[in-house]
Amino acid sequence: MTPFERRTRACQDRLATEDADAAVFFPSRNLLYLAGFDEEPAERHLFLFVPRNGDPVFLVPDLYETQIRTESWVADVRTWSDDDDPVAAVRAVASDLELAEGRILVDDTMWARFTQDLRAVLPDAEFGLASDVVAPLRATKDEAELDALRRAGRAADAAVERVRAMGEAVIGMTETELAAEIERLLADEGGERIPFGPIVGSGPNGAMPHHTDSDRIIESGDPVVLDFGTRVDHYPSDQTRTVVFAGDPPAEFERVHEVVQEARTAAVEAVEPGVAAGDIDAAAREVIEDAGYGDRFIHRTGHGVGLDVHEEPYIVAGSDRELDVGNVFSVEPGIYLPDEFGVRIEDLVVVTEDGAELLNDTDRGWRV
Secondary structure (H helix, E strand, C coil), X not given: CCHHHHHHHHHHHHHHXXXXXXXXXXXXXXXXXXXXXXXXXXXXXXXXXXXXXXXXXXXXXXXXXXXXXXXXXXXXXXXXXXXXXXXXXXXXXXXXXXXXXXXXXXXXXXXXXXXXXXXHHCCCXXXXXXXXXXXXXXXXXXXXXXXXXXXXXXXXXXXXHHHHHCHHHHXXXXXXXXXXXXXXXXXXXXXXXXXXXXXXXXXXXXXXXXXXXXXXXXXXXXXXXXXXXXXXXXXXXXXEEEEECCCCCCCCHHHHHHHHHHHHHHHHHCCCCCCEXXXXXXXXXXXXXXXXXXXXXXXXXXXXXXXXXXXXXXXXXXXXXXXCCCEEEEECCEEEECCCEEEECEEEEEEECCEEEECCXXXXXXXX
């Protein structure tokens, strides 16, 4: 049994637990997770029906048939052609699977036109979201997933070391130029594609957590927030370092950086199976609040990382979700002083039997 088939059978077990009759997926990370088939959404009806019992069924445009049969473990592949009515083809599959009055879960990111067609075909069905069954499965990584995540982490580690080694050569570059160089280095170190545009936030731009890059010139003494990653076998890395490439930073910067370092360490040390996600957030937040910067830590401490860069579990205040062995998430506390600078330090961790395994481990200091 392939990892993809094991995941699909586990999805069927959860359908029974959730009292759902089937889940329907379209091109998405969920489809990749279950079937091993990677495709971007498009205008044609391409569905994977996963019934509670029995084997899954692919319904695909006929131009995809050979590709699906080659890349996916699913054996039952049904096709329709461009001169057919795709809704009639959907109706035929739904009838064969006896889904007329059941509870149907649809892919969370499914385009509205496709969900509308499913509702038209199954007017008496009750609809819900497939994340009810798939998200808990995806939150716990298997060995194949962990291997890809580790390799992605090593590629990003190598890239960030090369960026730090640029030193004074960065001064005078624009943020956009440095972001382009980071993308080149990630590819050079074995990254297959970037999961998100690199964040290069220099000086006051670093105080905006999701600033990407701009034509601002990096100056001597600027704190620079660097947040980037790459994908290996579909799985991403994601790490953040805040550095000063040359010169003396603002007077308050060293203290802020030290506090964020301590908050990151406290959160990582709190990780173990059975601990609530909210407790990890609290461990980081307490350090920052005690230092007097509580109102400048303006986001959650972390997010799950897998096929999507942001997925469950979310490390957020008040969450009582207990961590499980195999969960992978970021720990990324930050302090942001508007119009001055920002500091964020981010690592990915895996929950293990006795604590946390770091998926990236480069220098977290600010000096290069």
